[in-house]
Amino acid sequence: MPELRQNFMTKEWVVIATERAKRPDEVAVHRPAKPALSYSPNCPFCPGNESQTPPEILRLPEGSGWKARVVPNKFAALSPQANPDRTIRRSLRSMAGFGIHDVIVETPNHSLAMASMPDSHVSDILRIYKTRYDELSLDPRIAHLTIFKNYGADAGTSLEHSHSQLVATPVISYQVRQRFQEALRHYDDYGCCIFCQLIDEELQEQKRIVLASEHFVALEIFASPSPFFTHIYPRRHMASFGDISAKEIADLGRVLRTLLAKLYYGLENPDYNFTIRTAPAELVGVRYFHWYMSVIPRLTRVAGFELGSGMFINTVIPEDAAEFLRNVRVETTVGVG
Numbered sequence: 402m403p404e405l406r407q408n409f410m411t412k413e414w415v416v417i418a419t420e421r422a423k424r425p426d427e428v429a430v431h432r433p434a435k436p437a438l439s440y441s442p443n444c445p446f447c448p449g450n451e452s453q454t455p456p457e458i459l460r461l462p463e464g465s466g467w468k469a470r471v472v473p474n475k476f477a478a479l480s481p482q483a484n485p486d487r488t489i490r491r492s493l494r495s496m497a498g499f500g501i502h503d504v505i506v507e508t509p510n511h512s513l514a515m516a517s518m519p520d521s522h523v524s525d526i527l528r529i530y531k532t533r534y535d536e537l538s539l540d541p542r543i544a545h546l547t548i549f550k551n552y553g554a555d556a557g558t559s560l561e562h563s564h565s566q567l568v569a570t571p572v573i574s575y576q577v578r579q580r581f582q583e584a585l586r587h588y589d590d591y592g593c594c595i596f597c598q599l600i601d602e603e604l605q606e607q608k609r610i611v612l613a614s615e616h617f618v619a620l621e622i623f624a625s626p627s628p629f630f631t632h633i634y635p636r637r638h639m640a641s642f643g644d645i646s647a648k649e650i651a652d653l654g655r656v657l658r659t660l661l662a663k664l665y666y667g668l669e670n671p672d673y674n675f676t677i678r679t680a681p682a683e684l685v686g687v688r689y690f691h692w693y694m695s696v697i698p699r700l701t702r703v704a705g706f707e708l709g710s711g712m713f714i715n716t717v718i719p720e721d722a723a724e725f726l727r728n729v730r731v732e733t734t735v736g737v738g
């Protein structure tokens with residue numbers, strides 16, 4: 402029988418369509434392989450083309466060159482020059498589009514995907530996120546930070562060269578605010594962090610666990626709105642990504658790289674987004690929120706039912722997706738980089 406499942410935090414309902422359920426491998430993308438070029442002369446992120454990006458904010462050096470660099474987004478959604486003053490006239494509310502929009506160029510190699518990087522290189526990238534996160538959290542104009550990656554055209558990027566982004570905004574969206582309120586309500590009702598409780602319950606049940614390391618747990622979410630919607634939770638309670646320790650960053654690099662490699666090999670290089678969901682600066686240290694990463698392969702499209710009802714139909718059962726990913730063998734580490 403089909404089943405309706407509700408997300409504990411967003412309260413969204415999803416239809417797990419068992420009647421039209423697909424085997425997990427049926428959603429693989431079967432994309433023809435492209436030639437792997439380590440350099441592309443017209444790419445603004447390739448070494449030698451540094452002048453095509455705005456002036457660098459941060460660089461991770463390697464030899465005479467670099468291993469990763471952070472630059473402002475040339476086509477930034479928001480501007481650091483604006484002043485975030487609000488204008489409120491009855492029903493019309495607006496403010497100047499203040500914000501900071503970084504691009505993290507993750508490697509000098511034009512076609513190296515994060516799934517194929519050494520674990521330690523992924524940890525280096527996470528460390529850059531933390532450096533920028535810590536710096537920008539101190540800016541009183543900034544209310545919220547979003548770190549994300551778009552991989553492939555279906556995930557919203559046309560640039561092939563591996564990169565991720567950080568956007569600092571002067572406001573917190575209602576969607577994000579609501580999640581904090583739900584988490585706070587749970588804390589008030591039950592006296593514990595809903596995420597810590599979820600991690601315990603999922604580890605007991607095991608059915609949706611993809612991989613578990615010393616410090617992190619990756620799992621298919623119970624009310625998964627789309628196939629292979631995966632969360633990575635730190636085992637230790639932390640409200641903010643900025644609280645991550647050096648040991649945890651090393652471990653997360655390994656876990657994230659392994660998960661991306663499982664998607665890469667298991668589903669034949671799907672497009673995906675990942676994002677870090679973390680408490681804003683004003684909520685650092687709260688007991689009721691727990692940061693995490695969402696990794697979302699873009700295997701399906703939103704259609705009329707989703708647009709009209711706000712409910713999603715998922716044709717891959719999350720427990721089957723977890724089992725499938727557990728069985729995709731990837732080497733535990735690539736090189737030592």
Ligand SMILES: [Zn+2]
Binds near residue numbers: 440444446447510512
């Ligand atoms: Zn490039």
Ligand SMILES: [Zn+2]
Binds near residue numbers: 595598637638
């Ligand atoms: Zn927690």
